[in-house]
Amino acid sequence: MSTTVASVTGGTDAPYALSHLDALESEAVHIFREVAGEFERPVILFSGGKDSIVMLHLALKAFAPAPVPFTLLHVDTGHNFPEVLDYRDRTVAEHGLRLHVASVQEYIDAGKLRERPDGTRNPLQTVPLTEKIQAERFDAVFGGGRRDEEKARAKERVFSLRDEFSQWDPRRQRPELWNLYNGRHAPGEHVRVFPLSNWTELDVWQYIAREGIELPEIYFAHEREVFPRAGMWLTAGDWGGPKENERVEKRLVRYRTVGDMSCTGAVDSDATTLDAVIAEIAASRLTERGATRADDKMSEAAMEDRKREGYF
Amino acid sequence: MTSATEPYAEFAERLATTTLLRFATAGSVDDGKSTLVGRLLHDSKSVLTDQLEAVERVSLSRGQDTPDLALLTDGLRAEREQGITIDVAYRYFATPRRRFILADTPGHVQYTRNMVTGASTAELAVVLVDARNGVVEQTRRHAAVAALLRVPHVVLAVNKMDLVAYAEPVFASIAEEFTAYAASLGVPEITAIPISALAGDNVVEPSAHMDWYGGPTVLEHLETVPSSHDLAHCPARFPVQYVIRPQSARHPDYRGYAGQISSGVLRVGDAVTVLPSGRTSTIEGIDALGESVDIAWAPQSVTLRLADDIDVSRGDLIAPSAQLPASTQDVEATVCHVADRPLTVGQRVLLKHTTRTVKAIVKDIPSRLTLDDLSQHPAPGQLVANDIGRVRIRTAEPLALDPYAESRRTGSFLLIDPADGTTLSAGMAGDAFAEGAGAPAAVPTDDEGWDF
Numbered sequence: 001m002s003t004t005v006a007s008v009t010g011g012t013d014a015p016y017a018l019s020h021l022d023a024l025e026s027e028a029v030h031i032f033r034e035v036a037g038e039f040e041r042p043v044i045l046f047s048g049g050k051d052s053i054v055m056l057h058l059a060l061k062a063f064a065p066a067p068v069p070f071t072l073l074h075v076d077t078g079h080n081f082p083e084v085l086d087y088r089d090r091t092v093a094e095h096g097l098r099l100h101v102a103s104v105q106e107y108i109d110a111g112k113l114r115e116r117p118d119g120t121r122n123p124l125q126t127v128p129l130t131e132k133i134q135a136e137r138f139d140a141v142f143g144g145g146r147r148d149e150e151k152a153r154a155k156e157r158v159f160s161l162r163d164e165f166s167q168w169d170p171r172r173q174r175p176e177l178w179n180l181y182n183g184r185h186a187p188g189e190h191v192r193v194f195p196l197s198n199w200t201e202l203d204v205w206q207y208i209a210r211e212g213i214e215l216p217e218i219y220f221a222h223e224r225e226v227f228p229r230a231g232m233w234l235t236a237g238d239w240g241g242p243k244e245n246e247r248v249e250k251r252l253v254r255y256r257t258v259g260d261m262s263c264t265g266a267v268d269s270d271a272t273t274l275d276a277v278i279a280e281i282a283a284s285r286l287t288e289r290g291a292t293r294a295d296d297k298m299s300e301a302a303m304e305d306r307k308r309e310g311y312f
Numbered sequence: 313m314t315s316a317t318e319p320y321a322e323f324a325e326r327l328a329t330t331t332l333l334r335f336a337t338a339g340s341v342d343d344g345k346s347t348l349v350g351r352l353l354h355d356s357k358s359v360l361t362d363q364l365e366a367v368e369r370v371s372l373s374r375g376q377d378t379p380d381l382a383l384l385t386d387g388l389r390a391e392r393e394q395g396i397t398i399d400v401a402y403r404y405f406a407t408p409r410r411r412f413i414l415a416d417t418p419g420h421v422q423y424t425r426n427m428v429t430g431a432s433t434a435e436l437a438v439v440l441v442d443a444r445n446g447v448v449e450q451t452r453r454h455a456a457v458a459a460l461l462r463v464p465h466v467v468l469a470v471n472k473m474d475l476v477a478y479a480e481p482v483f484a485s486i487a488e489e490f491t492a493y494a495a496s497l498g499v500p501e502i503t504a505i506p507i508s509a510l511a512g513d514n515v516v517e518p519s520a521h522m523d524w525y526g527g528p529t530v531l532e533h534l535e536t537v538p539s540s541h542d543l544a545h546c547p548a549r550f551p552v553q554y555v556i557r558p559q560s561a562r563h564p565d566y567r568g569y570a571g572q573i574s575s576g577v578l579r580v581g582d583a584v585t586v587l588p589s590g591r592t593s594t595i596e597g598i599d600a601l602g603e604s605v606d607i608a609w610a611p612q613s614v615t616l617r618l619a620d621d622i623d624v625s626r627g628d629l630i631a632p633s634a635q636l637p638a639s640t641q642d643v644e645a646t647v648c649h650v651a652d653r654p655l656t657v658g659q660r661v662l663l664k665h666t667t668r669t670v671k672a673i674v675k676d677i678p679s680r681l682t683l684d685d686l687s688q689h690p691a692p693g694q695l696v697a698n699d700i701g702r703v704r705i706r707t708a709e710p711l712a713l714d715p716y717a718e719s720r721r722t723g724s725f726l727l728i729d730p731a732d733g734t735t736l737s738a739g740m741a742g743d744a745f746a747e748g749a750g751a752p753a754a755v756p757t758d759d760e761g762w763d764f
Contacts, residue, residue, distance in 0.1 A: 016544035016577070016609045020332035020411040029601060029613035030572040033553040037626045037667065061601040062613070065566055066558035147402045154401040161733075170399065174735045175425055175650045177432040178724045179572070180664055184733025198413055200404050286362050 028195040042140035048088035051144030078105030102128035130166035164188035232265025336430035339440030348509035355516035358405030459497035543610035547635035548576030551666035568615035574721035587712040627668035671708040715742030
């Protein structure tokens with residue numbers, strides 16, 4: 001927990017320069033406070049993944065010594081990693097937060113959603129998410145999306161207006177000027193807010209290291225029963241893998257992202273510490289999503305199409 | 313980016329001292345902007361294997377035999393279908409010295425608002441010209457937007473030098489014409505660099521074809537130009553975002569004003585005034601995200617505690633009592649209209665300035681600016697999308713407004729449609745161009761001059 005004072009780079013920055021992490025932190029905190037000041041019912045999407053963990057950490061700092069004035073929302077696909085759910089519940093309890101859960105499994109059990117032939121539940125999250133937003137009348141929904149993740153996300157605003165169907169229309173976005181965020185919306189509409197827009201994967205990890213933030217253990221190298229599918233190592237489990245022709249083996253792996261088990265792949269790694277993870281990412285020639293997300297490979301515009309429908 | 317062999321400790325130390333530079337690119341449709349951006353990303357090794365493979369796959373499927381680097385930056389379906397960039401996109405790359413946020417803005421005439429959007433947060437703008445065409449109308453437009461938005465550093469990238477035999481006189485005459493023009497608009501710092509984005513000359517690597525050029529490559533310049541610390545030398549401004557009052561057993565009396573310092577430096581003990589009420593107090597404490605500090609500066613997000621229990625709420629501005637901004641209900645400004653519906657005289661709007669949103673009415677639109685030649689057209693009656701014009705606005709409550717020339721944060725505002733929240737216009741208080749700027753060189757001006 002420190003604010004780095006006066007870093008000098010190549011002798012060109014005066015004493016009042018901020019390190020890039022301090023600049024990103026300061027911007028994200030500003031965004032959290034804008035939402036607290038302008039909205040009635042904000043909520044933070046919290047999956048127990050590293051981006052949402054960093055968001056929560058920033059929110060805790062933004063309002064200290066007062067509690068975070070937001071509730072949390074998790075869209076549980078029913079195929080989440082148990083370690084991550086455990087982390088989620090511990091964190092919620094530790095900070096005395098309130099957690100809403102929207103459950104894909106409940107929608108499937110009720111016949112309101114149908115399992116896809118490929119078994120992935122990631123695209124199924126959109127309906128429970130948007131219905132929960134409507135039911136709870138959330139007017140601002142924080143997401144951990146970063147513009148470096150994907151080319152459609154590179155076009156995303158920090159404050160992104162969604163209509164009553166939660167739809168994103170990339171051609172009708174409000175221009176975002178200076179740091180003047182326009183959060184006005186009609187009843188039924190809401191705004192998706194992305195405080196980590198300008199962060200890269202490496203920034204997130206560096207910040208986690210600097211701030212000493214605890215993460216679910218699956219982010220670090222561990223032995224796990226996995227099987228290969230579409231060029232990734234998927235975790236074997238009762239979510240539906242492996243199929244008959246897929247062979248399970250025990251490998252030393254870790255996760256770069258955590259999402260639904262059916263579409264989030266592990267990477268071979270021996271990085272057991274934060275330092276080792278950062279060194280590994282800095283040297284990696286693959287993006288986070290390219291390495292470990294099956295759903296973004298479905299088509300060239302898979303992310304854009306899902307975002308249009310209300311996905312985060 | 314580090315190599316796999318670099319010791320972590322050195323890597324971590326270097327990263328902790330890395331600074332952030334936000335910059336924007338502007339160029340006409342065929343000036344090679346996408347190629348320049350693609351080359352910066354590619355040659356700084358910021359394009360990763362899977363991204364490049366995706367570009368190669370799509371290029372191949374379209375029958376192209378070389379990867380089209382523009383596909384790295386055109387993210388939306390409609391953009392790829394039409395082969396043009398529609399909207400501002402943000403790109404990220406890093407070198408050992410700096411992290412960069414690039415606002416990649418489309419070059420089409422009809423997307424002036426996008427360049428304004430990109431330039432509003434930029435500390436540097438790269439204006440591209442084609443060496444064969446030299447300074448054209450579009451170049452002047454880009455220079456004018458950079459000047460209007462007070463982007464502190466402008467780089468003129470004279471591209472396609474390979475197509476003019478890398479000839480120094482071609483570069484020198486374009487650089488001279490542009491520099492004279494931009495300087496006359498008040499652009500404080502202009503750096504001209506001869507490049508070939510396609511061949512890679514002077515983008516990341518120095519060119520072997522232009523030994524007559526002794527300056528930096530584009531990337532070297534981006535790495536060494538001073539970044540946002542300029543803000544610290546302006547009078548301190550602190551728009552209050554949110555009042556933090558835990559009212560808990562541990563903090564029964566804590567009352568802190570949360571905000572981001574928009575300019576200047578604040579110290580414990582400073583005598584301050586709260587606007588618009590005019591009440592005065594002293595800074596008793598500064599909490600910098602969990603740590604108590606004696607001094608803080610822009611753009612840090614902090615929480616201030618004042619010595620006196622006075623009424624302060626969101627929308628107020630805290631400033632040093634000795635350096636207060638003027639308070640006014642009559643705003644004179646230049647606006648860039650960004651909405652598809654027009655802005656008209658008599659229209660009722662909301663004006664968002666820092667953390668304060670007030671009712672306002674457009675009293676007058678005295679003139680509209682043509683960016684091509686900086687001529688002004690009196691009394692246009694309305695402004696339509698992408699227009700830039702002067703406005704007079706009356707606000708329902710006083711605003712503590714600095715001239716945009718003195719602070720890009722406390723001199724800027726949005727006009728918003730109260731009916732549906734649409735962002736109508738981007739506003740800059742005070743004179744349009746930098747004070748003391750003369751008539752621009754090589755441009756015909758009308759009787760009234762251009763500095764309206």
